[in-house]
Every structure is written in C-alpha cells, then in structure tokens.
Amino acid sequence: MDLDSLFTVDEFEAVAQRKLDPVYYDYIAGGSRDEVTVRANLDGFGRLSLLPRVLRGSAQRDLAVTLFGARSSMPILISPTAFHRLVCTEGELATARAAARADTIMIASMASTVAVGEVAAAARAAAPADHEPTLWFQLYLQPDLDDTTALIARATKAGCKALVVTVDSPVLGANERNHRNRFHDLPPGMACENLRNLRGDEPGNVRQIAMSPELSWDHIDWLREHTELPVLLKGVLHPEDARIAVDHGVSGLLLSNHGGRQLDTVPATIDLLPEFVEAVGGRVPLLLDGGVRRGTDVVKALALGAVAVGVGRPIVWGLAAGGEDGATRVLELLRDELDHTVALCGARGLADLTPDLVRPAAGSRR
Template sequence: MTEAEKTKESLQFTRVNKETQAMPISFEDWEEKARELLPGGPFDYIAGGSGAEETLATNRSAFAKWAIVPRMLRDVSQRSLGIELFGQQLKTPVMLAPVGMQAIAHPEGELATAKAAAAAGVPMVVSTVSAHTLEQIAETMGDAHRWFQLYWSNDREVCASMVKRAEAAGYSAIVLTVDTVMLGWKRRDFRNGYSPLREGRGLANYISDPVFCSRLPEVSVENAVEEVLRNIYHPTLSWADIDYLRQHTSLPILVKGILHPDDARIALERGVDGIIVSNHGGRQLDGAISTLDALPAIVEAVDGRIPVLLDSGVRTGSDVVKALALGANAVLIGRPFMFGLAVAGERGVANVLETLIHELDVSVALSGSNRVSDLNRSILVRL
C-alpha cells in the first residue's frame, strides 16, 4: 500500500470513527436504542419472530458454529468488494431485504431507506406492502439498483399489474416471496394486539394499483385492508404460478424462502433466475432450519447455474464473509437497517450500511483475501 493509500485509509477511518461516536455501533446497540425510542407494538413487530423464537435465535447461533481460519502473507492491499448479479455491477455483496411498512419505524419510511441505499450503492428490495408506492421509491432512488418483492395475491391479475408497474419504474428484478402462504404465529404481536397491516400501514402499492382498486366497491382504507387480507395469504400457491409470473415480466425472477435443496432443484427446472435462502428472519415457521445451515446443500444443488443469495441472521462483516465462503453470491440484511431507520432515519440507515461495509472490508482483508469472489470454504472450519 502506498503512502497516499495509507493516508486515505487513515482519513476514512477517522471520519467513520467520528461519525459513529454519536451513533450506536453494534447491532445490539442499535436494537437497544430503537427499543428506547419506539412504542412496544412497532418495536416487537420489527424485532420479534414467530412462536418461541427458536428460528430467530438459531439464525444467529448458526454463524457461531463456523470459524474463519485466516490466511497470512497474502498481500491484501488491492481489495474489491464488488460483485456482478444479472449483468449489474454492484459495489458490495450486501443488499437491503424487503421489509414492509417501514413507516412504523420512522415517518419517512422507505423513502429514507431508499435515499441511504442509493447513496451507499446498496441495492434495495422494495416490499409489496410498503408505506410508499413503488414509483415514489423509484423516483427517490434515481438510477440506483432496486428490485421489487412481490407478495402473491389470490387475484393473479393484481400480481401481473404490480410486476408491470415495477418494470416500468426501473426495477431490475422481481423477488417472489413464497413462505407466507399463512401468517406466522407471532406471540409478541398477539400480546400487543398489534397488526400494522390491519391498520392500513402497507397499502400504498395497493390503493395506487388500478386493477386492485377495480375490485373495491369504494376505494377506502377499510375496504382496501379487507381486500388485501383476503388476497395476501395464499395456501394454493404452487410452482405453476411461477409460469404465470414469467408470462407477465421479462425481468429476472428470484424465489425467496427456499430452504430445501429439492425445492432449489425444482426452481431450476421451472426456470427461476435466482434463489434467496430465507426463513423470513425467523418470522414464519418456528423451529425451522437456519438459513446458514440450509445454504451449503442448496448451493450444491444449484451448482452455480443461478445466483444463490441469503438473508436472515446477518449482522456483521464476518457473517457476510462466512455466508459468501459457504457459497452465497450476496446477502441481505433486514433488522439492522430497520433499527437504524428507527433511531435516526436516513442517517441511521446510512450509518448501519457504512459500518457494515467497512467491517466487511476489514474481515475480507484479515481473512487473507482481496476479493469477495476469492472467499470459499477453505477459510472456514465447523466448530
């Protein structure tokens, strides 16, 4: 590393250090500060999981079962965190997972998150049940990378309308969430009597959709909530619906919620373009396998033919390194940026991202690698 590069790195570290002195540092710090600021209902909705929250805990403990074995004397002065997905050049392998109804954390909701993501060069996956329309979020992001997450509707024409709107608004992939055929059993929400969906907090994309509105006797919050609740949970969802979705978009389609290698193989047979290994952050089936434990078998089944991403439980730069070394092409984070949003809006999200990306850079270097593409299982040991 040249003297100029050393000076630049030192100044960058100093700037980050000064900024973070006024902000929480670790995920736990962000969570605790968010707990202080948010009412119980919204906080528990964001932080909690289903049932006894075993899956929520296992998502984290799974990372602790793997240890990084660093390689030394490798000259890691020419580092790059960049990756390519679907022909897009991305600055880092980190993305923002689809989280709905973000206005429960901060009044600006997804718009604040979108600004921070665009500035950081981190792709954002926008939820169907966002508090702002997908078009408003797209306008906020400008040319920044963004994907649209689709919650399937029992009214297929609503699905078709949503994905066509996303394509027209500059979204570059569709993420179909498949693990919400029923709502997870969330004890915290039951105790709090809290449901932001029933309160109409995630209606923006619905009440702006002409097909959805055509189904209402009158466009009102009450009617829209009831129509969404009739349609958003879909126990009849099957692989045949992938074929219907393909007929209505030319964008890459990723399936989010895959945990079994046989489902990964079926996804390949159905022409799916990517898989997101996810258990919905522990918010759906309690007692489910952790995503990190599910990842290796799915990577093996896919055998490099399509990208495999992972979410649920990612908190640190070392977590990202472990996931990538086990075969993930990229990772998504959810709760970390939501706590940042709750604490300080756009600035909070930006700070969470900056800290995580810097920690990832350090972790890559200390593992003995220059590029995230160099990471592989040889640097890991199972404890």
C-alpha cells in the same frame, strides 16, 4: 442522537428499542411461535470459525458484485421488510436514499408504506449523477392473478430490475408478540401503498395483501410468462425445492427463512447453505439472509457459496435510530467490517473467499 457513537448493529437495535413504541419494536424484532428460528439465525454464524490465510494480501479489496446486470458496491443488499413508516416518518423513502448513498441494491417490500414509484424516485434523487440505483421488488403472488399482473406492471413502470417472489407464506406466520399486544392493523394514515388503487379503477382504495395457500410451481411458470424481469424465489428451504426451482427457470434464489417469522424451528439459513450450493450446482446465483449482523457473518456466507447477503432488521434499527442517516451508517459499518474481515482473511477480494476459510467452531456439533 450521535450516530457516530454507535459501532455495531446491536447498538443500533438498543437505541431503536428505547425510541420505539414497544408494540412496534415487538412487531419488528419478533418471530413466530417460540422464536426458535429467530435465535438460530443469530447463533448459526457463531457456530462457525474463520481460518485465515496469510501473505496473500492487497492494499485494496474489491467488494463489488454484479447481479443480473446491475452493479452493487458490496455484496450486502437490503432485504424486504414491511412498514418502515412505523419507525421513521419518511419510511421507505429514507431507506431508498440510504441504499443509493451506499451504492447497493434495495429489495422494496410489497408491504411498503410508500408506493414503489415514489421509492424509486427517492433512490434516483439520492444517487450520484453518474449512477443509476438498482431497485428490486418483492412480490407475494395474489390469488387473483389480475392483481398480481397489476403489481408487476407497477413495479416494472417504477424501474425495478428484478422480482423477488416470497414463496414461504401460503398462510401468515403466528407472531404471538403481536397477539399479546393486539397489534393487527396499521395506525391511521398508514397503508400498504403498493396496493392502493391497484387496477386504476378504485381511487383511494387500498386492497389487503392476500396469502395463497394454493400456490404451486404452475404459478411460477405463469409468472415467468408474464414478465421479462429476472425472477428470484425467496423462502425456498428444502434443497430438493431448490433443484425444482432451477428446473422451472428461475433466475436466482434468496435462501431465507423470513427472519424466523413464518414456520418456527426451521434451520438457520447459514446451516442450509452448503446443501443449497450442492443442489443448485452453480446454475443460478444464491443469495442468503437471516441473522447477518457482522462483517464476519457476510464473509462466512460468501465463503460457503452465497454471492451476496441481505439485511432486514438492521436497516430498520438504523431507520429508528436516525432515519436515512442511521440506515446509511448501518450499511457503512457492515461494509467496513466486511472489508476489514476480508483483509484479515488474507483475501484480495470476494473471489478469494473459499470454503476452506470456514470451520466449525470449537465445541460445535456440525
């Protein structure tokens, strides 16, 4: 596959769809129920227009961001997605190397098919000699808090610099594509490797990820007492919960609707962003994922108050199309589009991306 002939995330998805087992493609592309939110995430950016400034340019644009003491060359992070070995033999090892090559932050999924320690080692091996790659760890708080403690220890030992706690999943979403395809288990030879021999007393055993219907703010308080790492919450959608989260001392929020894979018909994250900015009031960094496919999407999110965005499915499409090189090209395409859009908006860097650059598109009911 000539990756240089692919110029958009959508083109990578088309290649991935041709190459993948249709069951696996549906697992990745699909969402819950009628997939209203999956479509809304994509459509939300199209309901916004950019209104550029002129005669304020610069020969080079500064795209770097610093998050919790770690520098990323761009405000485009890799959001956590599960089971990368379904689409690429090397799985999350290839993803980690792509992140290191692009000099950006990877949020490693708890549901990874490669253990987080190996993922971290792959990132370090691929990074330039003078650069320490940054890995964060996505966490589902387990009903048995001893399991959660063990996961935190495993991520900390691997060198992860933050915990991203998914809080929108008291129960799993209902993916009807998976039901129709009867896809409920990983194929032989694959497992959630972060849950293998979790407490060190069960060699070879892999636990199942358990959802926690009883999850409460008390669990967040407990977590903060059991780690020195920054704690971000992923999946808060109500602005009042954002206020409560900040009051409970979280370090940041990743505004996410799980790519439309949990509660269907919730709003697109870009639609919620202005309310979140107001609710948080600059007290913690706000990140966003959901539907980011273009550099223009990134600029709109940053202009409206996000400090960075995450991409999930686009990375998986890159892996499916071309492994590590495919994921790297997706990141570089998005970086180039971001830089190009920043320049056309008359901005010298990310600090110049302000809300006045964004307007409702013609015909939008915003």
